[in-house]
Amino acid sequence: MPRRTRKSVPPTKPLLRTPLRVGNLDAAAVVGELRQLHEDAEDPSIDRMPDDEELFRALLYLERQAGAVKDDQARRDAAIKRVCLWQYVREQTDIHQARAVADARSAGAEWGDLMPALAVKTPSAAYNKATRLRAAALVAQGEPAVRRTPEAVLEAERRIEARAMATRRAEEEAARRHELLVPVAQRLLDCRNELVEDEDVEFWLEQIEAVLPHCTTATQMVSLGTYVEALVRVLRMLSRHSPQAVCATDEARSAYAAAAELLRR
Template sequence: MTKRRRRATQPTKPLLKAPQRIGFLDSGAVVGELRQIHEDADDPDAERMPADDELFGALLYAEKHAQALRSRPEAVQRAAALKRVQLWEYVREQSEIHQTRAVEDARQAGAQWIELAPAMAVNAPSAAYNKAKRQKAVELLDETLERQRVRRTPEAVLQAERRLMREQAAERRAQEVAQLHHALLLPVVSRLLEQREFLRSDDDVDYWLEEIEAVLPHCRTPLQKASLDRYFDAALRALSKLERDTAHPVALNEAARLALAAAVELQQQKR
């Protein structure tokens, strides 16, 4: 019987099971718990244990003074050792993230992969490059609905980086469009408010024009700009509804008609 060949896994394909990571951890609190265990065990040197935010030093202390816990029940010793394991794993994860950022800074400063190789404890520029790409996977998510961590291969990381660059470029374009729209919106809205007394109104029209009037002088943050745009759309909807319901133009003079026409044209351009 012919043995079925195993299909090769695509280098960019996500792992079937998301890799387990500690991620965020209040390491200071865990070090504090370790400190308390040593103090409860009457460790004579407990006061020499580094501060809670000195993670590496605190771990070295806990390792060196593990014997001070021998008088405590096994459950306590086990808890202390497990906390050390957890903290070392956290240190390992964080070291990958921070080394990746250091490599990126070095590359931006003109460092070549041949220079980075010995600093990264590898023997060749290609090995330094591959190691840097694998570590970069720690900070990247794939495009699946589950948003899993990217597979730790250079190919997968490159694919994820290209996708991230496309997303960032799209976000920049969207921001540029939004800024341009806001620049066009300000004079149109101001002109509409100037003609407010020459526009027919009801409760809805008055409400949305008052909202525009309130936010317009302080329209600086993205949220305020988005609010102005939303109020503008709502005011035009209210004016259009009033015109349909009354069967009369809402603009009472030529200046108001031109201001309203400019507002409607800008709204249609946005669509």
């Protein structure tokens, strides 16, 4: 039979299967559970076991003292927990090594300088290995799994940067809008006696009045915007029946128009 040729996969094509990972883990808590197992087994050297936060040294101790746990079930549970912790260490290693490489590069290190540290023989191999490490770091940041190729990693990083830029633009726009929102809300309050007498109008004016003096946090600004929007909505609805009766003065009409215009942005 003719040999089936394997189709080449585009280097930027996403992985169909996301690699399984331990992911977030309270490693210190797991080490604490292992400590308890050894204490229950009356491990004679337990006082020499490193602190729960010293993960690597604690794992080496637990490996040396594995035989101190005599009960078969307890020894099996302890070994499985150690396997889990070593897998966690393996996953974290890629992330932190990628950060170290990035720090070295930002400090002016060439790929040739990183060859011994990355245990490779050529600058291109150092670059490729660093790229694979960055792919692991991207997954740890919550990105979908990417192929460990330069093309795939660069494409993923471009997507992350584009999202970050969009977020920054949205935040800047929200900040500009909030700067305008406070004086617009104050103008509506200043004209409250010149606005139509209505139960809903008065309710939303009271909400604006309550939050406006303390409007410093993002949450408070969102609340203020919600109240102004609700007031404008009520005034717009009432104006359909009697446009002239909603605002008694030019100043009130100007304040209402300014709020409506701001909300349209």
